[in-house]
Amino acid sequence: MFIGYARVSTLDQDLALQMDALQQAGCEKIFDDKASGADSKRSGLEQAISHLRSGDSLIVWKLDRLGRSVKGLVDLVTELEADGVQFRSITDGIDTSTGPGRFFFHVMAAMAQMERELIIERTGAGLAAAKARGRLGGRRPKMTESKIAAAKKLLRAGTAPKDVADNLGVSVPTLYRWIPAAAQISAL
Numbered sequence: 001m002f003i004g005y006a007r008v009s010t011l012d013q014d015l016a017l018q019m020d021a022l023q024q025a026g027c028e029k030i031f032d033d034k035a036s037g038a039d040s041k042r043s044g045l046e047q048a049i050s051h052l053r054s055g056d057s058l059i060v061w062k063l064d065r066l067g068r069s070v071k072g073l074v075d076l077v078t079e080l081e082a083d084g085v086q087f088r089s090i091t092d093g094i095d096t097s098t099g100p101g102r103f104f105f106h107v108m109a110a111m112a113q114m115e116r117e118l119i120i121e122r123t124g125a126g127l128a129a130a131k132a133r134g135r136l137g138g139r140r141p142k143m144t145e146s147k148i149a150a151a152k153k154l155l156r157a158g159t160a161p162k163d164v165a166d167n168l169g170v171s172v173p174t175l176y177r178w179i180p181a182a183a184q185i186s187a188l
Contacts, residue, residue: 005048062089
């Protein structure tokens with residue numbers, strides 16, 4: 001029996017391309033997840049594996065749909081092989097029912113890991129370069145110097161913190177983060 005597994009990383013991504021390819025490959029059952037490949041708990045993958053029996057094949061559209069790390073991929077395929085289950089990746093041309101397929105799987109898994117590490121390295125270098133130019137990541141703070149001054153003025157005048165927060169378009173916890181409650185009494 002051919003069991004298919006499809007995965008996308010985010011809820012807004014579509015599984016249709018993978019599902020179509022798995023159906024064309026002859027998968028009798030297809031399981032899916034909408035979760036990161038780094039997540040250890042993927043119910044769709046767990047269900048797919050639970051349905052596999054000796055002589056079956058687990059089929060994925062692309063190698064990276066199964067996992068992100070070489071170790072994780074190799075461990076999973078090794079477990080499958082120990083249970084008499086083969087693995088096939090449609091777009092990568094990997095089929096572990098053959099010697100060359102097993103070899104190619106290990107080479108492709110190593111290449112996928114290297115690509116992931118290069119992406120991480122490039123991202124880190126880009127963030128470091130931006131930081132050196134004075135750019136910081138993340139959202140801009142909701143509270144500006146003028147909003148802090150206005151908040152202090154309103155609080156001094158006796159305006160309720162909830163009303164001040166609403167007026168400035170921030171939450172009360174944000175207001176207190178920028179103007180701590182203790183500072184309101186003594187410094188205002």
